[in-house]
Amino acid sequence: MGVDIGIVGLAKSGKTTVFNALTRGSASIEGGEAHVGITKVPDPRLEKLAAIFKPQRIVPAEVKYTDIGASAKVPGKEKGMSSQVLALLSKADAIISVVRAFSAESVPHPEGSVDTERDIAAMNFELAFSDLAIIEKRLERLEDSLNGAKHTERPGFLKEQELLARLKAGLEKGIPLREAQLTAEEAKAVSGYQFLTAKPLLIVVNIGEEQLSKAVSLEAEFASRHTRPKCLLVTLCGKLEMELAELDAAAAQEMQDSYGIKEPGLNLVIGLSYELLGLISFLTVGADEVRAWPIPKSTEAVKAAGKVHTDIERGFIRAEVISYDDLMKCGSLAEAKKKGLLRLEGKSYIVQDGDVINYLFNV
Ligand SMILES: Nc1nc2c(ncn2[C@@H]2O[C@H](COP(=O)(O)OP(=O)(O)OP(=O)(O)O)[C@@H](O)[C@H]2O)c(=O)[nH]1
Ligand SMILES: [Mg+2]
Incomplete structure (x- = not known):
């Protein structure tokens, strides 16, 4: 099983930088095309088991990240993500929303100012907007179907209509679908739509190097407002994390210490992704391989x-x-x-x- 996480954000929020940090990649920040990278899930237990079983190979669990490669907002358009972004996101198991907190004169913010709170709201709105569009289209179709429906078909259509209308009303009040109270049957009925606000969400607040000294208080402040069911928030200095990811272990540790970073962002984000997705790992051992397998709790x-x-x-x-x-x-x-x-x-x-x-x- 591959875990598939889509990275999305407004223009110049640092999506590609965060992607490179997570995948130890060196994708060009020029943008345009989507980047896909695989990250091995760090698991110290594998090394310890390998010391006992001396396997030919160690196979960690993997997470696949996709940097959508485009802004979540189409330039010049009031709202709505491009179909390319939507197609990639709808396939993801979870979404990382990169939101900008860093200031850099050389990288002007497309909205003219850095306002993290505004951008978190904008991103949540973009995801909700996409779900609303799908629901509204389906409700229109249902209306047509009900007009010509046979006696036996009506109850099913009415049930779906009631459910979608309820979800729509919630979304319009700002309640993402991941917080909707659904019965198992209802959850199954809507799972096929791949609604974006139903997916677990990790908000990555991309801070600048000069903000690192107050990273902990910044994170506490943002998290207090945005931590919700199946929604977590983390602050990360994408630029520094990307540099860290390029260094060997010893040099990275030294740099980490000098900036007072406890845990590399890579490990942090993977851990949080696992938590959000409700994943655990079981292990297999043998002379051929020692391996971790991700499964839902x-x-x-x-x-x-x-x-x-x-x-x-x-x-x-x-x-x-x-x-x-x-x-x-x-x-x-x-x-x-x-x-x-x-x-x-x-x-x-x-x-x-x-x-x-x-x-x-x-x-
Ligand atoms: N100073 C500073 N610059 C950063 C930071 N994170 C990203 N940048 C810079 O901001 C610019 C945009 O970063 P990207 O990672 O390309 O952002 P993006 O969201 O992928 O941008 P688009 O794909 O063009 O929308 C790059 O020049 C980065 O080097 C940061 O924490 N501090
Ligand atoms: Mg990019």
């Missing part, structure tokens, strides 16, 4: 098996499970077995973060 063992291979899901017999911590305490699987810490779990076992799993299956 509350995934059953048999479903998780399907991530490794569909054959394993189909022919699932049992899962041999040990928590990472228990395995590290024992030092080897043989020792863990002796101590009775290797559990046999069935299909419906709920996989936990850090479970080291060996699947028993037949095909």
